[in-house]
Amino acid sequence: MDILRFITAGSVDDGKSTLIGRLLYDSKSIMIDQLEAIEKQTKNKEEGEIDLALLTDGLRAEREQGITIDVAYKYFATPKRKFIIADAPGHIQYTRNMVTGASNANLIIILVDARGGVVEQTRRHSIIASLLGLRHVVVAVNKMDLVNNSQDVFNNIVIDYANLAKSLGLEDVTYIPISALKGHNIVDKSDEIGWYEGPSLLEVLENVQVQQDIDLEHARFPVQYVIRPQTEDLHDYRGYAGKLVSGIYKKGDAVTVLPSGITSTISAIETGGKQVEEAFAPQSIVLHLADDIDISRGDVIVKSTDLPQVEQELEVLLCWMDSKPLTAGKKYLLQLNTTVVKSVVKEIEYKIDVNTLEQLAAPEQAALNDIVKVVIKTAKPLVFDQYKKLRGNGGAILIDETSHVTVGACMIQ
Incomplete structure (x- = not known):
């Protein structure tokens, strides 16, 4: 159901x-x-x-x-x-x-x-x-x-x-x-x-x-956890666990690990403790790759034929959710799926009137409930899609580094 x-x-x-x-x-x-x-x-x-x-x-x-x-x-x-x-x-x-x-x-x-x-x-x-x-x-x-x-x-x-x-x-x-x-x-x-x-x-x-509504065209798999039991029975076991944001993965597919850009092929897929030939969103799965690659939480495994954007500077439509105002130059953690990176809001480009969609002049600071267009720079490359293209890999949040409170909802443009 x-x-x-x-x-x-x-x-x-x-x-x-x-x-x-x-x-x-x-x-x-x-x-x-x-x-x-x-x-x-x-x-x-x-x-x-x-x-x-x-x-x-x-x-x-x-x-x-x-x-x-x-x-x-x-x-x-x-x-x-x-x-x-x-x-x-x-x-x-x-x-x-x-x-x-x-x-x-x-x-x-x-x-x-x-x-x-x-x-x-x-x-x-x-x-x-x-x-x-x-x-x-x-x-x-x-x-x-x-x-x-x-x-x-x-x-x-x-x-x-x-x-x-x-x-x-x-x-x-x-x-x-x-x-x-x-x-x-x-x-x-x-x-x-x-x-x-x-x-x-x-x-x-x-x-x-x-x-x-589930996008099965663009395959995106953010790694949540690397499974290495290192027991006697499973000495060489290395699986990458997480939830498929979108797309379909099949055994033998050529894949690219981002942001590193290293390529490999899928050697096995597990779901529910059993090996399967293919998996599709929004299933939770474990992927096995043919090559030993240094992969950690936050990396994204995608099909080599369909790569998302990998950038350190993003344009974002941001709904500000904190009582403390947002000003250019402030630093936050940005989380997109399992990826968390340090970031800084470089610029507020304009404010959106939520009653008319009109673009208003850029305010000096964004107040609670404001929706603004901002430019964010991240400390390391971020793997993303435009929100309007792929909602599951284009929606992020900003987190206050000190209080760990969610202060902004982001729609990457």
Whole structure:
């Protein structure tokens, strides 16, 4: 059974937390003790309804403020698929939280209030989705019950968003009229919105095809661990363990070890403790090479016919995630998959307006939640691909050398 990772986004009070709560509740994915707990905490008991938003607003401070201020993760499963949900905040000052939640997502659900239509935050969340390369978008037009389930209202929102999606290059977009509070078109189709002939939200989530999102063309294998048992039985055993970021490897393939550039061939492939003839992403494997080569954690084994870039200076789209501002000249650790290198931010080229995608003049420093274009120089060559070409080998993080806190999310250009 495969896993679908998706994120919900929308303006404040559009009903993201209620939507997730409804998904969990109607798909019978809530434990009895959880249900009893939220029934006790529900504010509108006199109306006979439970507050499903409490299922995701797990922090007391969030509940007291009435907003979601962090990325809340929830897990559930149906007979068809397993799901990991990230509920991201709607406020502009929490852009970093949305970037965090969306960085590993396959799909984004963008909630639109039927009464307000496509607004500034809808545009901002869509821009972030396009920057992060999310391929599947579901536009859930919520609170349809408050506009008398009007087909005209829904159609107008579809027209408005379709123009936005086209301008951003979002191609796989699905539109669904829903009411998270009432449960219309969430798990089951609703008779209240009889004119809508498409699938329910859960049907879309269960059936969206994400297997083709895995890049099987560009073979990238970052070495995580070198296995040398050096026992009597396995005296000459030398295996390189890790997870395939992308591509397919076969026994006998000619490969190049980067950044050194040394070539060899694959003599054996192991997965699950057994030898196989080929392996493909996202499997975890052990590779054996025909030659004894000095390979360590962070090296990348690629097919010799398809080499990534190996550079010490990179242009990066960076979401700044630290309360301390970023200025040119500051040094950080840069981590890309299993590679960690010392680096320095040489220059801030410009800032991106996340509401319009406009390139603004380069600021003297980048503040929390800013998205900026920067130039980074690394202490040794880095093996990478452009983020838009290969997300798995083009997304990195910046780490504060002193506190080891993640301070930036990088999309290599």
